[in-house]
Amino acid sequence: MAVKVVRWLVLLAFGVFFLLPLLAMAEFSTRGAGGTRSLDSWSGIVTDPDLVDAILVSVQLAVAGSLLVLVLLVPTMTWIRLRLPRLRRPVEFLCLLPIAIPAIVLVVGMAPLYAWVDYFLGGSPLTLTFAYAVLVLPFAYRAIDAGLSAIDLKTLAEAARGLGASWAAVLLRVVVPNIRTALIGASLLSVALVLGEFTVASLLNFDTLQVRVNLLGKRNAGVSIAVSLLSLLFAFALLFLLSFVGERRRGAAAGEG
Amino acid sequence: MGHLELRGLRKSFGGQAALAGLDLELARGELVSLLGPSGCGKTTALRIVAGFETADAGSVRVDGHDITGVPANKRDMGMVFQAYSLFPNMTAAQNIAFGRKLRKKADRTGELLELVGLGHLGKRYPHQLSGGQQQRVALARALAIEPRVLLLDEPLSALDAKVRVNLRDEIRRIQTELGMTTLFVTHDQEEALAVSDRVGVMSHGRLEQLDTPSVVYRQPASAFVAQFVGVTNTVLGTAVAGGVRIGAFRLATAAAEGIADGADVHVIVRPEDIGVAQHSGQDNGALVGTVVAQSFLGPVTRLSVRLAGGDQVVRVDQPSSRAGDFPVGTAVALDLAAARLLVVAV
Amino acid sequence: MVAPVANPARGDAAPGRRWPAWLVVVPFLAYVGVFLVYPTALVLIGAFQDANGGFTLDNVGALTRGVHLQAFLRSVELSALTALLGAVLGALLSWAVAAGRPDGLPRRVVVAGSGVLAQFGGVPLAFAFLATVGFQGLVTQVLRERFGVDLFAHGAWLFELPGLTLVYTFFQVPLMVIVFLPALDGLRPQWREAVASLGGNSWTYWRHVGGPVLLPAFLGAALLLFANAFSAYATAAALVSQGSPIVPLQIRGALTGEVLLGQENTGKALGLGMVVVVAVAMGLHALLQRRFARWR
Ligand SMILES: Nc1ncnc2c1ncn2[C@@H]1O[C@H](COP(=O)(O)OP(=O)(O)OP(=O)(O)O)[C@@H](O)[C@H]1O
Numbered sequence: 061m062a063v064k065v066v067r068w069l070v071l072l073a074f075g076v077f078f079l080l081p082l083l084a085m086a087e088f089s090t091r092g093a094g095g096t097r098s099l100d101s102w103s104g105i106v107t108d109p110d111l112v113d114a115i116l117v118s119v120q121l122a123v124a125g126s127l128l129v130l131v132l133l134v135p136t137m138t139w140i141r142l143r144l145p146r147l148r149r150p151v152e153f154l155c156l157l158p159i160a161i162p163a164i165v166l167v168v169g170m171a172p173l174y175a176w177v178d179y180f181l182g183g184s185p186l187t188l189t190f191a192y193a194v195l196v197l198p199f200a201y202r203a204i205d206a207g208l209s210a211i212d213l214k215t216l217a218e219a220a221r222g223l224g225a226s227w228a229a230v231l232l233r234v235v236v237p238n239i240r241t242a243l244i245g246a247s248l249l250s251v252a253l254v255l256g257e258f259t260v261a262s263l264l265n266f267d268t269l270q271v272r273v274n275l276l277g278k279r280n281a282g283v284s285i286a287v288s289l290l291s292l293l294f295a296f297a298l299l300f301l302l303s304f305v306g307e308r309r310r311g312a313a314a315g316e317g
Numbered sequence: 318m319g320h321l322e323l324r325g326l327r328k329s330f331g332g333q334a335a336l337a338g339l340d341l342e343l344a345r346g347e348l349v350s351l352l353g354p355s356g357c358g359k360t361t362a363l364r365i366v367a368g369f370e371t372a373d374a375g376s377v378r379v380d381g382h383d384i385t386g387v388p389a390n391k392r393d394m395g396m397v398f399q400a401y402s403l404f405p406n407m408t409a410a411q412n413i414a415f416g417r418k419l420r421k422k423a424d425r426t427g428e429l430l431e432l433v434g435l436g437h438l439g440k441r442y443p444h445q446l447s448g449g450q451q452q453r454v455a456l457a458r459a460l461a462i463e464p465r466v467l468l469l470d471e472p473l474s475a476l477d478a479k480v481r482v483n484l485r486d487e488i489r490r491i492q493t494e495l496g497m498t499t500l501f502v503t504h505d506q507e508e509a510l511a512v513s514d515r516v517g518v519m520s521h522g523r524l525e526q527l528d529t530p531s532v533v534y535r536q537p538a539s540a541f542v543a544q545f546v547g548v549t550n551t552v553l554g555t556a557v558a559g560g561v562r563i564g565a566f567r568l569a570t571a572a573a574e575g576i577a578d579g580a581d582v583h584v585i586v587r588p589e590d591i592g593v594a595q596h597s598g599q600d601n602g603a604l605v606g607t608v609v610a611q612s613f614l615g616p617v618t619r620l621s622v623r624l625a626g627g628d629q630v631v632r633v634d635q636p637s638s639r640a641g642d643f644p645v646g647t648a649v650a651l652d653l654a655a656a657r658l659l660v661v662a663v
Numbered sequence: 664m665v666a667p668v669a670n671p672a673r674g675d676a677a678p679g680r681r682w683p684a685w686l687v688v689v690p691f692l693a694y695v696g697v698f699l700v701y702p703t704a705l706v707l708i709g710a711f712q713d714a715n716g717g718f719t720l721d722n723v724g725a726l727t728r729g730v731h732l733q734a735f736l737r738s739v740e741l742s743a744l745t746a747l748l749g750a751v752l753g754a755l756l757s758w759a760v761a762a763g764r765p766d767g768l769p770r771r772v773v774v775a776g777s778g779v780l781a782q783f784g785g786v787p788l789a790f791a792f793l794a795t796v797g798f799q800g801l802v803t804q805v806l807r808e809r810f811g812v813d814l815f816a817h818g819a820w821l822f823e824l825p826g827l828t829l830v831y832t833f834f835q836v837p838l839m840v841i842v843f844l845p846a847l848d849g850l851r852p853q854w855r856e857a858v859a860s861l862g863g864n865s866w867t868y869w870r871h872v873g874g875p876v877l878l879p880a881f882l883g884a885a886l887l888l889f890a891n892a893f894s895a896y897a898t899a900a901a902l903v904s905q906g907s908p909i910v911p912l913q914i915r916g917a918l919t920g921e922v923l924l925g926q927e928n929t930g931k932a933l934g935l936g937m938v939v940v941v942a943v944a945m946g947l948h949a950l951l952q953r954r955f956a957r958w959r
């Protein structure tokens with residue numbers, strides 16, 4: 061029983077440590093003039109056109125980035141498991157490489173590259189999608205790899221081929237539905253990562269949510285803090301959702317067993 | 318007085334009764350199996366004896382001393398788990414030495430490794446051992462502390478058939494050699510019958526029957542025991558004065574005593590207790606049927622006989638040398654005269 | 664594994680497909696080649712080039728002296744300290760979470776919250792601490808007005824290394840939870856029970872089984888935390904706007920500031936240095952991880 065008490069004390073202590081800053085953000089962002097409470101900082105989020113633009117850019121980047129990484133990875137990883145097992149290690153290495161190369165280093169090499177991207181595709185902030193797909197590569201790879209490991213890909217694909225399905229049909233109608241939860245997991249994680257990304261965007265001079273928040277903080281900390289709190293809560297909601305997605309998969313697996 | 322006694326053990330998990338009054342007594346040096354279907358409470362009983370679980374009611378005694386309140390680490394019970402219980406960071410030898418070291422007793426690891434036939438593998442880590450070898454080490458580790466009672470929870474169920482048979486015989490040999498009082502949990506009836514002094518058949522948290530393997534097999538106390546232990550036929554019939562009627566066949570037996578005439582009954586009989594002969598064709602009041610399938614089981618061949626005038630199928634064992642006399646399609650008469658029967662009202 | 668009947672290099676003999684099997688992976692390889700391998704190579708090679716593209720060791724040599732060396736030492740110190748704090752505190756929190764029900768609310772909240780703070784953190788975390796212990800922060804104000812304590816009596820610590828240590832710990836602990844919780848879950852209840860039946864108590868268990876089994880996972884996680892703190896940029900960038908006490912901020916300086924003649928590739932050399940440090944930490948991490956996996 062003493063263990064139980066210690067456990068709850070530990071949870072409580074960490075709860076205070078982690079919730080205090082969030083509480084402080086809520087308090088700070090609702091300060092008005094002369095010790096009053098006001099929601100000006102919060103309404104400031106929607107009345108600042110630059111901030112709204114930046115938010116829209118980030119949302120589009122989040123969607124585009126996670127789509128791009130799925131489109132790149134799912135066919136490749138499926139195909140490698142089915143027909144090119146020798147490529148599995150090298151591809152895994154490439155996918156996990158961004159863990160060993162800090163974003164701040166990658167951006168040094170990307171700066172010249174983006175001069176070319178700018179030249180060919182124009183200076184739209186949406187071109188950041190390319191960089192972001194690289195940043196989320198390791199996380200998406202792990203999620204999809206776990207999904208593919210959980211199904212008997214070879215048998216499924218052979219059965220579908222035996223019934224006359226084309227490779228495209230195998231991918232879209234057999235593989236994708238069967239690793240759906242892994243794909244959802246990979247996407248949610250990618251979305252969260254892109255929405256929080258600052259390093260690459262700021263050093264390549266693109267106006268994304270985090271860049272704008274940082275800039276805004278210099279003159280109006282209240283709004284920055286409000287947006288920060290909002291984005292933290294949003295990411296929390298995403299990941300909380302994710303914990304149930306994993307659950308459903310485990311439940312389904314147990315039901316089949 | 319038994320060496321190990323369980324008295325009126327009760328335990329429920331969230332309103333669901335896992336043990337509903339379990340009584341059991343083991344004599345010194347005896348090996349008793351707890352046998353029963355999944356979820357009947359075998360593991361729960363064992364864990365209460367080991368001290369990992371506390372009973373809602375009832376007591377556990379060793380040599381007459383109540384140990385119900387004694388914590389697990391003061392009980393001196395040797396426990397072997399189903400699988401994966403070896404400490405992964407220690408070699409086989411270190412695993413075995415662990416308990417004696419805690420007790421500051423002289424090291425006997427070499428001797429114990431020999432006892433379980435692993436003299437040469439002491440330096441291996443668990444992940445370098447096969448499943449069977451791991452369980453041998455687990456057994457040696459449990460025996461090392463010279464426990465008062467040895468507890469085995471399905472120690473063989475994760476192994477393949479061949480290893481399982483070898484190891485179970487070995488466990489029995491060692492247990493007999495050391496005269497170790499042992500409680501052995503299993504859901505494999507063959508295993509239980511093969512190694513035990515007595516078998517306790519459990520269902521829904523209590524004992525259905527506790528007796529020697531041959532009595533449990535030959536004189537099952539209930540339909541449940543008969544059906545769970547060994548292969549049985551369950552034939553639907555009707556109780557009549559002085560016996561039962563199956564279709565047109567009348568069988569005189571004392572087994573149906575006490576059941577009201579006209580009641581539906583199940584006649585429970587083992588395949589090897591049924592005699593079989595080719596049927597001449599004329600109706601002489603015998604239980605007749607047709608062979609619809611044969612399956613070869615080595616020394617015996619099992620015939621499936623569909624009874625005339627219905628779709629009940631009875632399995633009958635014949636020495637394989639005689640099976641050629643009853644090809645599929647043969648009309649046969651079944652002889653239940655010498656069979657031990659159990660008749661229960663439906 | 665059963666080898667495919669058809670020669671994979673030549674492709675499937677099935678009618679209707681005339682293209683080679685490796686064609687499918689070309690888009691992926693091309694993409695990764697352009698957006699991952701090329702920029703990486705640019706940094707690693709550029710670190711050894713002078714302004715005209717000739718080979719030189721000057722850039723790398725500069726890392727061993729003066730401000731760059733100091734930045735590396737400071738970065739290592741900050742990362743090691745927060746990795747240690749994060750690992751110990753995170754292990755404690757993991758234990759508190761793992762001891763509860765696997766589908767319980769505390770666990771769900773802690774896991775999701777950890778994901779946010781560990782991976783999403785960045786700029787919002789900097790602002791979280793501004794709101795808490797900044798000049799106008801909630802705690803700062805309460806301490807000043809109620810208790811007469813001035814948090815900034817000894818300087819603007821929040822915007823220097825002590826501040827970074829505090830904020831980094833704030834995301835290191837959650838990362839530890841994410842990587843260490845699965846290891847704790849890997850401890851089998853049978854081990855604890857086996858220790859008990861052999862006569863040991865809870866302390867015996869942790870001392871002889873639980874501790875040693877978890878040690879590789881713990882050290883591996885600490886290395887991961889080190890690499891994580893060493894690579895982190897956003898929080899520091901948002902918090903520290905003057906000076907470049909740590910390596911990532913020096914790279915920012917090299918990218919955005921005016922570059923001295925003959926030092927065009929200093930940023931790349933700094934990048935190379937970071938990659939080397941992170942690679943060593945991650946390599947050791949992978950080794951330890953493999954060792955732990957074998958035990959499960
Ligand atoms: N810790 C627990 N929490 C909740 N229910 C439990 C727990 N342990 C056992 N039960 C329930 O108690 C009943 C008996 O379980 P027990 O493990 O003793 O069965 P068993 O006879 O060993 O079965 P098996 O052959 O499957 O091992 C089952 O219905 C089981 O679901």
Ligand SMILES: [Mg+2]
Nearest residue numbers: 359360361471
């Ligand atoms: Mg059990």
